[in-house]
Amino acid sequence: AQSVTQLGSHVSVSEGALVLLRCNYSSSVPPYLFWYVQYPNQGLQLLLKYTTGATLVKGINGFEAEFKKSETSFHLTKPSAHMSDAAEYFCAVSDPRFGNEKLTFGTGTRLTIIP
Amino acid sequence: GAVVSQHPSRVICKSGTSVKIECRSLDFQATTMFWYRQFPKQSLMLMATSNEGSKATYEQGVEKDKFLINHASLTLSTLTVTSAHPEDSSFYICSARSIGRTEAFFGQGTRLTVV
Numbered sequence: 001a002q003s004v005t006q007l008g009s010h011v012s013v014s015e016g017a018l019v020l021l022r023c024n025y026s027s028s029v030p031p032y033l034f035w036y037v038q039y040p041n042q043g044l045q046l047l048l049k050y051t052t053g054a055t056l057v058k059g060i061n062g063f064e065a066e067f068k069k070s071e072t073s074f075h076l077t078k079p080s081a082h083m084s085d086a087a088e089y090f091c092a093v094s095d096p097r098f099g100n101e102k103l104t105f106g107t108g109t110r111l112t113i114i115p
Numbered sequence: 116g117a118v119v120s121q122h123p124s125r126v127i128c129k130s131g132t133s134v135k136i137e138c139r140s141l142d143f144q145a146t147t148m149f150w151y152r153q154f155p156k157q158s159l160m161l162m163a164t165s166n167e168g169s170k171a172t173y174e175q176g177v178e179k180d181k182f183l184i185n186h187a188s189l190t191l192s193t194l195t196v197t198s199a200h201p202e203d204s205s206f207y208i209c210s211a212r213s214i215g216r217t218e219a220f221f222g223q224g225t226r227l228t229v230v
Contacts, residue, residue, distance in 0.1 A: 043223040049218050
């Protein structure tokens with residue numbers, strides 16, 4: 001079984017400040033990890049993913065995340081927040097053993113940017 | 116590439132009627148499609164997994180007779196909400212995955228309102 005915990009349902013940062021969204025996972029096997037962004041009334045857009053290899057993953061819109069196996073974490077960061085980053089962010093995990101296995105999502109973190 | 120189109124984006128229907136939502140993969144063959152439901156301010160909850168040409172697998176607690184899923188081709192899956200009631204009002208999102216890919220691609224979602 002797999003699970004995802006996102007600490008902080010709401011995060012507010014000032015424009016230009018560092019963005020840090022936390023994600024911890026539980027998995028009995030090495031997981032695939034994902035971050036998605038959701039704008040109001042829209043579907044999910046993939047920000048970045050980790051499968052194998054380099055543990056620091058760079059995604060779109062200046063976001064990056066680091067897979068830390070020892071901490072079972074996959075926190076999302078961005079050095080400088082922009083107003084357009086305001087959205088809901090979901091961390092997700094999948095089990096690569098089963099190929100097209102379904103994603104297990106965290107409960108999401110709503111990011112607010114303060115002008 | 117990897118575009119998933121969901122239609123309609125918004126639908127309002129009367130209580131007791133049925134509503135069909137389509138999920139199409141436009142530029143790849145989706146051997147597996149997933150249907151999620153998102154309640155306000157909550158994460159996505161997987162409803163069912165459908166594989167082309169076979170019956171859908173429903174998650175625990177999801178009424179298969181109420182949420183009919185058909186995956187008749189490698190590019191189309193449909194979700195029919197039968198005898199809809201106001202409590203079925205929600206945001207429904209599909210995703211599609213092809214063999215060899217490590218992530219699912221999401222449609223833009225359908226906002227269903229039952230009045």
